[in-house]
Amino acid sequence: MRSLDTIEWGVEHGSMTTTTITAPAVAPTRGIPHGISFWMIATVFLTQMAFCAVPTPLYAIYQQRDGFPTLVLTVIFVVYAVGVMLSLYLAGHLSDRLGRRRIILASLALNLVAAVLFLVWNDVAGLIVARFICGLGIGILTATATAHIAELGVAAGRSPLRSGIVSTFANLGGIGIGPLVAGVMATFIVQPLVAPYVLFAVLFIAEGLVVLFVPETVEQSAERFAYRPQRIAVPAAARGAYIAAAAAAFGAFAVFGTFTGLSSTFLVGLLGVRSHLLGGVVPFLVFMAAALAQIVTVRMAIRAQMMLALTAAVFGFAGLALGALAASLVLFLIGCGLAGAGVGIVFRASLGTVAGLADAARRGEALAGIFLVAYAGMTIPPLLTAAALTVWQVATVVVVIAVLMAALVVGSGWRMLREA
Incomplete structure (x- = not known):
């Protein structure tokens, strides 16, 4: 198991390298093979990161429709980051105890709720709530998905360097792809404030069903779990x-x-x-x-x-x-x-x-x-x-x-x- 509290890094000859990660000590699974699961979790990671940035080119449409000032638009964006920070502090490390798969499913559920809110409650108050919930989902996702990809990669015989590259692209590349997808849909589709959220809601449901069959890489402990927030030092x-x-x-x-x-x-x-x-x-x-x-x-x-x-x-x-x-x-x-x-x-x-x-x-x-x-x-x-x-x-x-x-x-x- 690779703990989020003890992610190991190294500095060797002036360059950053990750230390060797041992294969997860879990029982064999009858689900999706580790090699395919590696790419499935990377896809889930990318999809959710893309979703968090989907509203970017749509803000102008909301602003033109409702007439709110730029400062309100910025509050709608910023509340997402507040949700991420809160989630990181309170729950970003819980997959070490509860399992990677369970936390990734929770993040999919939160972002599905956010997508539905964007569809049914899209005034200023609804946008703020949806963005905050999206932030909560991303906060528990990032470290969990990164660790899961690394662990699945080791089990499938992939190098830590390759896993790191895939995680990097899924994270930052996903945030870049989301606005581009929304911008294209807003330009060429009649309902720009509906179609992107329907697309991602469908993806989240499908991905949730797939994640159910992805191997767990955290060995469940019989010890009683005493919750604490993420420590900072x-x-x-x-x-x-x-x-x-x-x-x-x-x-x-x-x-x-x-x-x-x-x-x-x-x-x-x-x-x-x-x-x-x-x-x-x-x-x-x-x-x-x-x-x-x-x-x-x-x-x-x-x-x-x-x-x-x-x-x-x-x-x-x-x-x-x-x-x-x-x-x-x-x-x-x-x-x-x-x-x-x-x-x-x-x-x-x-x-x-x-x-x-x-x-x-x-x-x-x-x-x-x-x-x-x-x-x-x-x-x-x-x-x-x-x-x-x-x-x-x-x-x-x-x-x-x-x-x-x-x-x-x-x-x-x-x-x-x-x-x-």
Whole structure:
């Protein structure tokens, strides 16, 4: 069994590697073979991550229909991150005791409820509740699905590196695919606020039936289970490096959150573009670039990774600022892609830094703290950005955001390099 509290990482010759994971000590199953189950859980992971970002290009439709301000739209987005943080803290580690399959089924059920709410209760209050429930589902899913994929991969004879690449793409790539799917459906289908949620509701039901037959990789303990929330620990001997890594994670998710929650607002305000398809393309570029950059650089030394990441981030934020000032869609999109690639690598480096700082017994607790700080980056910066949009022009806000985020990401990344 691979415990979420003791996920083992290693730092070898300056690059991040995962330690060997032993095969799950569970009885053979008559269900789906481990090799096929590996891809099924990866698909379930990707589908749910895609669903969490489906509303991104649809926010403009809700806003135009109901007439609520950008600040309310941002609250609808931010409440999702609050749900993720709460779920991570209260239940993100429970699959170590209750089993991976059971928690993944619970996440599917929560996201199915969210999809139904989007269909039947789609005013502002309903959107807030649906987004919060979706956040609860994603909070219990991410670590559980990542561990399940790794364990199924070992049982099927796959390398930990390959499992990590698949998990990375399912996570970040899924968040990128969701808005693109919704943007395409909003552009070419008559009922854009119905069809995407029906599609994902059907997928969740089908996937739930499949997960019932996927092998469990956690050996059930006969010991009585005493519940406690996820513990969080900061390595006392390396607080400076930990704070730098936390700041980098916060900055990375601030980029993700701001351009996921407000991409349509930026496109309309900067370029006068009211394309739902482009509203899905912007977050697709950011998250897909982040996923692919993490995958491509996985074997690079950490110093080389960070130098590449910081360079990409600087040029990306510069492209965003220039695109805003020149009202250039091409520059804006290039900036999104480069910034996404840069902060994607920085975020992974922050996890690797913390994993290398913490003792093995406290590593899961240290990483939990980083994830909570990261998701805080999806709450405060987007809210401040939305508030700024009520006072300043969109171009001014984008330039200021680009400068501040560049300073945060580059400053924290450079501090991590110095502390490494």
